[in-house]
Amino acid sequence: MQAEIITIGDEILIGQIIDTNSAWIAQQLNTIGITVKQVSSVADDSTDIIVALTLASGRADLVLVTGGLGPTKDDITKQALAAYFNCGLRRDPAVLSHVEAIFARSGRPMLDLNRQQADVLDGCEVLFNEQGTAPGMWMVHKGKPYVVMPGVPFEMKHIMQERVLPRLIHVEGRRPLWHHTVLTAGIGESFLAEKIADIEAALPPHIRLAYLPKPGFVRLRLTAAGKDTAALKAETHAIAAAIQQRLGEYFIADEDTSLEALIRDRMQQQGVNLATAESCTGGNIARLITALPGSSAVFEGAAVTYSNATKKALLGVKEETLQRHGAVSEATVREMALGAQARFHVDYAIAVSGIAGPDGGTPEKPVGLVWIAVAGKQQVVARKHLFGQDRAINIERASAAALFMLWQLLNAEG
Amino acid sequence: MQAEIITIGDEILIGQIIDTNSAWIAQQLNTIGITVKQVSSVADDSTDIIVALTLASGRADLVLVTGGLGPTKDDITKQALAAYFNCGLRRDPAVLSHVEAIFARSGRPMLDLNRQQADVLDGCEVLFNEQGTAPGMWMVHKGKPYVVMPGVPFEMKHIMQERVLPRLIHVEGRRPLWHHTVLTAGIGESFLAEKIADIEAALPPHIRLAYLPKPGFVRLRLTAAGKDTAALKAETHAIAAAIQQRLGEYFIADEDTSLEALIRDRMQQQGVNLATAESCTGGNIARLITALPGSSAVFEGAAVTYSNATKKALLGVKEETLQRHGAVSEATVREMALGAQARFHVDYAIAVSGIAGPDGGTPEKPVGLVWIAVAGKQQVVARKHLFGQDRAINIERASAAALFMLWQLLNAEG
Structure with a gap:
């Protein structure tokens, strides 16, 4: 069984938002044996929407539409859908009470625009949306199912998980x-x-x-x-x-995971903990680790030391080291790593210092130069890296390289 | 003038990556008066690629293709393009020397796969890619321009900025x-x-x-x-x-900017500086600020204090305060902010402590509860927030709220 996803919204086509919905929907469909054949993003325009639906119906056995619903957009999308399905709209009493209840709770006055949220395609099955005012709709047209959902990611996900996936499990023709x-x-x-x-x-x-x-x-x-x-x-x-x-x-x-998740689990098993001392990565490594639930079991904290003064004050880097070798040097990252290990009382510490760019480079120490050290239970390892010109990518690559060095040391010392 | 973007790659259709290229390309085209009519994402499949090109050529005056190039993918995409354009492939000597130079510099042996990167559509203009091995291609077919670029975002951006946009500026029919x-x-x-x-x-x-x-x-x-x-x-x-x-x-x-960029500029004008003390945001605020070039002029550093021990050791939060009010409390964030201000010797300090979730909530202090304090030159302001259940969104909203509080205090004290 093949599906097509249609995402509707001018904001996608002018690049003001990135469409994250399609990837999430595709993942969900894949896990139940439905292949996504194509993703099409079209504007808030009746003709474009109708053409996209027509082409998708020729390519796919299942069409999922997101976006284009909501108080300020309803008119175009719902009218285009009604024209395509050759049906009218009806006001759904259950959805209307739900919308009314939301407004009553917030004490805000209810507008006509808000009432129109309860208008659904005549003949559709309503996919109730507890998380918002725009309901989803399940429509069968010429034997083919169409799923229409709002574009707000958490509302769409809620409707997919609670209403759509449980229905699709029973649809014929899924290809494992x-x-x-x-x-x-x-x-x-x-x-x-x-x-x-x-x-x-x-x-x-x-x-x-x-x-x-x-x-x-x-x-x-x-x-x-x-x-x-x-x-x-x-x-x-x-x-x-x-x-x-x-x-x-x-x-x-041997799985689709992240290095920070592997590190968290390994450290928890080994009963060891971690701190980071970050200069050019600016807290990004700490952010990656603490984005994970349960990271507090192994992560003590981070010192983001963006100036020489804080490298000395927070991590005990010696003035002499900075004078002699500079902030971006093996000697400095070694002292940063040992300083973090001592001050956070941790078994492992990562230290990073580099020139992220675009400014601050010299012929000897160009933009992209990054020194990384990891202090473990028995040793401190340090390595020099030379990345590229892009600040964001340098931060990302330095963070990845630091996590990889920690992973290797954990394996060596475990 | 209307454009269509075609993104090629199974990884998009199974949801393993999020297509960020289209949004960026759309932004660039919009600024020069080219409207994006549709974005279509298709699989690494010859037929799908050819059908997508055919349909796009009927809808748009300009077709941009990203993805599907690279040492392990080249064969399908380039063959499909050659079939669509009814042309052959030729090995480009300039691209070949570039690829050879990259390998020579890195001291790695060059493989046949790598040499094939230098194969381009016969009749195309090569869009040279200094950032990688896969060149872009500019092809005119039946009077319509087609732009083919690799999918790696920084390579695509480089080719767009250096090679494609300068050409498109001269194309007729752009609508302001x-x-x-x-x-x-x-x-x-x-x-x-x-x-x-x-x-x-x-x-x-x-x-x-x-x-x-x-x-x-x-x-x-x-x-x-x-x-x-x-x-x-x-x-x-x-x-x-x-x-x-x-x-x-x-x-x-009155512009499309970010709060962190406004804060950086304002602080630089005022000659003041900043540190953060972060618990539940885990370094994310520091990361947002240091993602900006030039942030080192105002940002001293951050203490990410994920445990009570580090809140005491790095920021001087009192044991008694933690005992009596807990880590997520007004008293604690006030002490964190003042502690950061003193230890980093800064004019302004942000402090955040909360329960990001999914675990760690209690009836009294549920997941989503976040206390934020900002210490300024004359005062410390603190505020309680109650966000939702989602860890990632809680971190994002807490970071935004903290930056907004800092912005307000900067305005009040400026």
Whole structure:
């Protein structure tokens, strides 16, 4: 079974917002064996919406529409849908009471615009939206299901999880696909491809391999198609094992996870804890770690030391070291790491100092130069990196490299 | 002139990555008067690519393709393009030397896969890619320009900025659109809509208003269509001024900027500096500030104090305060802010402590409860917030709220 996602909204087409809904919907559909054939983003324009629906109905067995609903947009989208389905709109009493209750609770006066939120396509099944005022709709047209949802991500997710996915589970024609993703770090995409070229070449026709690079990491995704999920699992598991053996330390995890999640779990198992001392990454490593639920079990804190004064005051870096070697140097990051270890009373500490750019570079210490140290239970390791010109990417790559160095030390000392 | 963007990649359609390229490309095209009519995302599949190109060529005057290039993907996309354009591939000597130089510099051996990066569509103009191995291509087919670029965001951006936009400036048929975006904070979308309902209702037909909400902020975008850019500028400027007068302190900036950039600039003008003391935001506020070039002029650093021990050791929060009021309390955030101010020797300090979730909530202090304090030159202000259940959104909203409080205090004390 193949689906198409249509996202509606001028804000997408002028680039003011990034469409995150499609990726999330695609993930959900994939897990239940529905393939997304295409994503189409169109403007808040009747003709464009109707053309997109027409083309999608020719390509896909299921059409999901997000966006274009809400008090200031309802008119265009709902009218276009009604024209496409050749039906009228009716005011749904249950949705109307829900909208009225929301306004009563907030003590705000209710406007006509708000009442119109309760208008739904005649003939649709209402997908009730407890999280907002715009309901979802399930419409069957010429035997094909159409799902219409608001574009606000948490409202859309709520409707998908509570109303749409439970219905789709019972739809015929889902084609079991099994995805097995593994995480690698510290090796570039083409080296990786070279190292596993023979494994890739030997893949059976029903299994595909995709490379998904991000700064510092490459995910490898095996996608297997077939009826027998247990057999597909076994097959992809064996291939992943072969890849793991080939890649050695670059193979980080036999699952689609993040290095910070692996670190959190490993540190919790080992009963050790962590602090970071960050200059050019500016708190980004701490942010990545604390974005994870449960990180407080292993993470004590961070000192973001953006000036020499704070490097000395918070981490005990010596004035002499800064004078002699500069803030971006092996000697400084070593002292930062040891300083963080001592002051946070932790087993492991990461320290990063570099020139993120665009300014601050010199011929000797160019933009992109980053020193990273990790202090562990028995040793301090330090490494120099030379990234590129882009500030955001330098921060991202430095953070990834620091986490990878910590991961290696955890493995070495564990 | 209308454009269509085609993004190619299985990883988009299974939801493994979020397509951020389209939004960025759309922004760039809009600023030079090219409207994006549709974005279509298709799989790494020859037929799908060819169908997408065919449909796009019927809808748009300009087609931009991203993704599907790179050492491990080249074969499908370039072959599909060659089939669509009915041309062959040729190996470009300049691109080949560039790729060879990259490999020589890194000391890595060069593979056949890498050499194939230098294969380009016969008849295209090469859009040289200094940032990577996959070149862009500019192809004119039946009088219509097609732009093909790699999907790696910083490579695509580089090619767009250096090679594509300078060419598009000279293309006929661009329709002048003027966008004027303003930033508001501290007020929700529907309240905002209510406050400026009469201004919105009185807009002339050629000017549209869009609400673009993000956690903690709403951007308002006025889009004016017409030939006379100077007149459009004057019109939207007058409307923005009316909105500013109506909104008062909620109106943050008469431009599309970020609160952290405004804070950096204001602090630099005032010659004051900043530190943060972060518990539940985990370094995210520091990360937002240091993501900006030039932030080192005003930002001293941050103490991310994820445990009570570090709140005491790094910020001097009293054991008694923690015992009596808890880590998430007005008393604690006040001491954190004053502690940061003293230890970082700064004029202003932000402190945040809350329960980000999903665990750690109690009936008295539920998930989403966040206390924020800002210490300034003359006073410390503290405020309690109650956000929602989602950890990521709580971190984002708490960061936005803290920056807004700092902004208000800077204004009050400036």
